[in-house]
Amino acid sequence: MRALFVLPFALVFTLASASAVSAQAPRAGGERLGKVHFATSCAAPVAEEFDHAMALLHSFEFADAITGFKKALEGDPSCGIAQWGIAMSTWGNPFAGLRSPKTLQEGLAAAQTAQTIGAKSEREREYIAAVALLYKDADTLDHRARTVAYEKAMERIYTKYPTDLEAAAFYALAVDQTALPTDKTYANQLKAAAILEKLYTVEPDHPGVTHYLIHSYDVSALAPRALPYARKYANLAPDAPHALHMPAHTFTRVGSWQESIDTNIRSHDVAMQRHDPGEALHAWDYEMYAYLQTAQDAAAKKILDGVNEIIARPAAPAGGRADMPAMPGMAGGPAGGWAAAAIPARWAIERGAWSEAAALTARPSPQPFVEAITRFARALGAARSGKPDLAKAEIEQLIALREKEVQAKDAYWATQLDIQRQAAQGWAFWAEGRKEDALRTLTAAAALEDTTDKSAITPGPIAPAHELLGEMLLEANQPAAALKEFETNLKREPNRFRSVYGAGRAAESAGDRAKARSYYGQLVKICERGDRRARPDLDHARQYVGASTSSERPLASNSNPFSVTPL
Known part of the structure; x- marks a missing residue:
């Protein structure tokens, strides 16, 4: 098994030169999607349309990619690899979790049609066989079993065709797709990134290579490595x-x-x-x-x-x-x-408007984890508005939604909903005056959150458990412990407003003026474009940073912004 995409210098030069000639140029109308060339045995006149569809696929423009692959099929009905492209595009975002029955049915039909049409080259037939594994036996094989089978199939193609940049890119993406959120060594992400970094030296303008590098490094510990690719990708494929x-x-x-x-x-x-x-x-x-x-x-x-x-x-x-x-x-x-x-x-x-959170309208969703967002917000808002009975009713809804994820065998989202349930329950206990139970429950939520990671679907948790625990510890008059929780969350979510402010407030409460000034100064810097008088906590940070040491006063006992009453 190879860990890297390694090419001799002469071959790198040959591929790079060929890429400059055969890579996709902007189409009519000036559409800019990067440079892609996927060698096929299809009729020559459909090559440009096929490459255009491939560029769309690599940038996750799935509907438009399907349209492009269908156009290639219209030009050459024997182009089975175009039907493979439809099956790949039907799968959609590899990081989106479980597929709906409709998607699985449509994807399987596309893969089977590709197999029926066939392909003139063995390489293309192997691509077609690989994508079928994402859909085959979906009624008996779970999502992970199928994605791992696809990964192994792409590994075989990658090994068999060492000069196929597309095989290497899709294999790396498959490795990323099967990464476990509980693996804090990030073995899959680093393996995929190593392949993609090598590809990048050959074709830096390939949209998939740059795109998948960002995904490979899309965890807090690795994210700084993605910055050069992130700053390039938008300009590489701006359409x-x-x-x-x-x-x-x-x-x-x-x-x-x-x-x-x-x-x-x-x-x-x-x-x-x-x-x-x-x-x-x-x-x-x-x-x-x-x-x-x-x-x-x-x-x-x-x-x-x-x-x-x-x-x-x-x-x-x-x-x-x-x-x-x-x-x-x-x-x-x-x-x-x-x-x-x-x-x-x-x-x-984010504004600490707990009564507003409690009053949000809950709407049903085909995905239980989506409906759970509002249920969690309502529960948290009710608890922090001093309404534990209302919070309990929403927590019951969270429990029911989590059970749906369990029944669907979606372990990731079942875990996320369990974190939300425990966090909301902790604040409900707090509103009831059960402070030990509250701290114990919220501590468990934070520990569970440490075992997983956010989904690519979201910029972050609706409310991070460590941050919520820090806010509760501030109310419990335990500023040193609160500071630890805020700083823990900032390692995972740097420059997050409520964690930076919470760290400053905890340091101020603990009498550590230097650290308080540092965090408040950081918040003021983050909020340089922030609205004036929009938030009392930002106003406090500005005042603290602007005050002289002699004019600083101890934190008033009734000035905690994380209290159960709305700001």
């Missing part, structure tokens, strides 16, 4: 909405909020131009998250208003993208559906 959004994964991981805002504005605009509301909402979720971390609340409110307007529209039929069931006002899907639920929840929770 692909996902390529404009994807850098925000890295910018979020490192807390570079304005870069995230800027690239998501571009992504949202291009997504709307391409009639892709799911990608537009996904960009909005990341954009709003960054606005809220920088106290640009007026800008965040505009996004909230836009989402509420979308939700109020009549339901629209599902679009052509994989896994996009109909939802109010849009063609949804995991990313779009998540964003529509997460944005209102974030607006309330």
Whole structure:
């Protein structure tokens, strides 16, 4: 088994030179998607259309990729590898979790059609056989078993065809797809990245190589390594909405909020131009998250208003993208559906507006983990507004939704909902005066959160457990312990507003003026573009940093912003 994509210097030079000649140029209309060439045995006149569809596939523009592969088939009905492209595009985002029965049925049909058409080359037949493994026996084999089988098949192709850059890229993506969130050695991500780093030296303008490197490093411990690729990808494929959004994964991981805002504005605009509301909402979720971390609340409110307007529209039929069931006002899907639920929840929770959180409207969703967002926000808001009975009712809903994930054998989301349940239960205990039970339960939630990681579908948890625990410890008058929790969360989510502010407040309460000034100064720097007088906690940080040492006063006992009453 090879760990790296290794090419002799002469071969690297040959491939690089060939790439300059055969790589895809901008199509009519100037569409810019990067450089891709996938050698096929199909008729020569469809090669450009096929490469165009491949470029779209590598940037996760699945609906448009399917359209392109269908056009290639129209030009050459014997082009079985184009049907492979349809099956790959139907699978959709490899990091999106379980597939719907409809997606599995459509993908299997596409793979079987590819096998029926066949291909003139053994290499293409092997690609077709590999994609079929993602769908075959889905009624008896679980999602992980099928993705691992696909990974192994792509490894065989990668090994057999050492000069096939496409095989190496898709194999690396398959390795990333099977990475376990509980593996904190990041073995799969590092293995995939090693392959992709080598590919990058051969074809730095290949959209898949750059894109998949960002995914490989999309964990907090590795995210700084992705920065050069994140800063390149949007300009490499600026006509692909996902390529404009994807850098925000890295910018979020490192807390570079304005870069995230800027690239998501571009992504949202291009997504709307391409009639892709799911990608537009996904960009909005990341954009709003960054606005809220920088106290640009007026800008965040505009996004909230836009989402509420979308939700109020009549339901629209599902679009052509994989896994996009109909939802109010849009063609949804995991990313779009998540964003529509997460944005209102974030607006309330990030501002500490607990009564607003408790009053959010819960809406059913085909994905239990999406509905759970609002249930969690309502439970947390009710508990922190001093209404434990209302919180308990929402916690019961969370338990029921988690059971649906268990029945679906989706261990990842079952774990995420368990973290949410424990966090909400901890604050419900606190509202009842059961402080020991509250701290014990929230500590367990934080420990469970440490065993996993956020999904690529979201910029971050709706409310991180370590941060919630830090806020509770502040209320318990344990500032040293609270500071530890905030600092733990900041290692995972740098420059996060509530954790930076919480760390400053904890240091101030503990009498550590130097550390308090450092954290408050950090918050003021993060919020350079923040709205004035939007948040009392930011005002406090500004005042503290601006005060002289002689004028600093101890923290008043009634000034804790994390109390159970709304700010």
